[in-house]
Amino acid sequence: MKFAVIVFPGSNCDIDMFHAIQDELGEEVEYVPHTADSLKGFDGILLPGGFSFGDYLRTGAIARFSKIMPEVVKASAAGVPILGVCNGFQILLEAGLLPGAMRKNRDLAFICKQTQLKVENNTTMFTTSYKKGETITLPIAHGEGNYYCDEETLSHLKENNQITFTYHMDNPNGSLENIAGIVNENGNVLGMMPHPERAVDCLLGSEDGLKLFQSIVRNWRESYVVNA
């Protein structure tokens, strides 16, 4: 499986993402600049964390008009797995590939720490290697992770089982319903504030993130083999 890591000006988790895929997962991966106009040949797309375009205006607001983004939108419609982490999640929200928006953290502070998450839905292509309800440890590092959507959208998210990860026990940023990660209706786009790519080796304090990437590869292979 071949992954693309999209690099925006101000991305700073692109190297971690690359390392997770190449060295820990053992799959192919390439950096793709935000100015590229094609994602041909990639089986999975990763939008890394960071501060794209300096977080000017709103987090992700400028990045979503990058030249590469129409290709990401196309890939999303074609069912390609797309993972946005942290700033990547914020970009997916601004691009309208996921519903809702981010507010500043409830207590205004930038929070950088390990968090406990609950796997709410282990039937998505990103989470099948986890058990339902499993508690995992992933780090967060953000100033704007306070997820918000209106009531109608929230009930829609619940009905479709789109809430994938929630903060367990302690909600660090005030996000609605403790939401830490959601998928789109089709289940091929996941946005999450916690960083699975920073938790792929026990040396890093946790390797709970690795299963997320393993899930993508396993599910992609299964559908690929079935369709072939």
Place this chain on the structure above:
Amino acid sequence: MYKVKVFITLRENVLDPQGTAVESALHSMAFESVRDVRIGKYMELTIDKTNQNIDDAIKEMCERLLANTVIEDYRYEIEEVVAL
């Protein structure tokens, strides 16, 4: 030419943690009468006159980029000025 002023604020039902922090600072300055603080953004745009309807253009700019209508409201003022 137009001078356009755009005002963006968080929607009424969206909690404004910055506003809340500023409000409590004002209270500690003994301005206890302050009831609510909402922090927003103010932008000034200078726009050349074209065939496009200026109102439609500003609306599109606000809806697609300048504001995130999931959490923000916007309003604007358009002033026609003579180019120097």
